[in-house]
Amino acid sequence: MARLEPIPAYQDNYIWFLQDGESSIVVDPGDAAPVLARLGDARPNAILITHHHWDHIDGLPELHARWPDVPIFAPDDPRIAIATHRVTEGDVVEIGPWRFDVLAVPGHTLSHIAYSTDQLLFCGDTLFSLGCGRLFEGTPAQMLASLDRLAALPGDTTVCCTHEYTASNARFALAVDPANAALQRRVEDVAALRGRGEPTLPTTIASERACNPFLRSDAPEIRSMLEQRLGHSPADRVEAFAALRSWKDDFR
Template sequence: MRLQPIPAFEDNYIWTLTAGDGASLIVDPGDAAPVLAAADAGLRPAAILLTHHHADHIGGVPALLARWPDLPVHAPADPRIPLATHRIGDGDRVETGPWAFDVIAVPGHTRSHVAFHGHGLLFSGDTLFSLGCGRMFEGTPAQMLASLDRLAALPPATQVCCGHEYTRSNAVFARVVEPDNAALQRRQQEIIAMRDADRPTLPVTLQDELACNPFLRLEAPGIRASIARQAGDASLDRVARFAALRQWKDGFRA
């Protein structure tokens, strides 16, 4: 199968996974226009997966259904996603066409957020980013951390396909948090070269994220020390460290 991110808006990615017969799975089409343009160039949408209800992830669905009324739309059980044809939740398995994905509930960014894992891929929406994680709009630090822990436990070779091209700015923050991480230093240089060449920094292996992403590395001594200095408290438990790190990132300006 062929994986391709389609840029949308300022920094979104609409992911497509195309089978050998040309049929394509569409993930989080926040904007219909780039999908329609790709269809004019030969893309053949066959199903839609939605990770959460935010408009920049679902806004293109009505126009896509207007053109392809029979498209199945798999989405969380959330009334804020009105056009779903199949409601899915934690532990479900989406089987549509040649694709099969396990559904993982990952509350935190939103209360009904899900991720899809299958074919060696993880469509993580706005929960796990490369070198970062999503803001907590509807969840608690404990929920978000538990969600990230579930994703971190997937096979290390899993290719992480997240919803935004935030990697370059995330790398700047990650280097402040863990400046002596040699793997992160190498990853940042790769990211700079990719973005300077107008190439996506995604997908990225989960193994690379485990080596570089501070939100997945709360037990690393350097990160613990950085959070303790920032928070002024070396006695924080793991959830409190995560909350302090996320709060630090929320207010961070490069």
């Protein structure tokens, strides 16, 4: 049976480790030390990279030096200096028992990709539990389209986000969507998990559809909150999403 494990790194990053028998992969190793500590003398079959930010790739030089024959799959972006395979929308990555579809999900960065297989999603910083990534390079329209795409995956898809942001995201989600009973239950679960020192991840697409305001920007109750904030009704879905993301950027 496959084992899925978030390896903590830095203050709030997770490096994902997936293992099934003798096959394993590492996703977004921003730091080599916790990966090497977790794997010991073992080595993965591959390393997957979702985007170029330092906290997702800075472990690559040391890991590549340790395992020069391990393939590294990454977006076609020169800011990721170490990669053996450049992948983009429509490509397929086959590793051991897994067959990953590569999805282009621009927004957080322009070259951001996700890896999806058998109801398992490695989404980097595009989708967080109860939140989404900041728009450092992409447009609101791009990020909304990327989130729509991920939200359309099967509800039981396991979502592997790469930051422990859920508790802070929950505060904003409750401000935007205070009457959402599913969100209230999720917030209670998050508080219990963090109280025990446990990760709030992975999550599921079904949970995020029900609770995440960035996947619910079309909901009447959220549109009403946005109208109050903006002083007018958003003209379309993109304006609504952009207003929501801007609100989160300024939320304290």
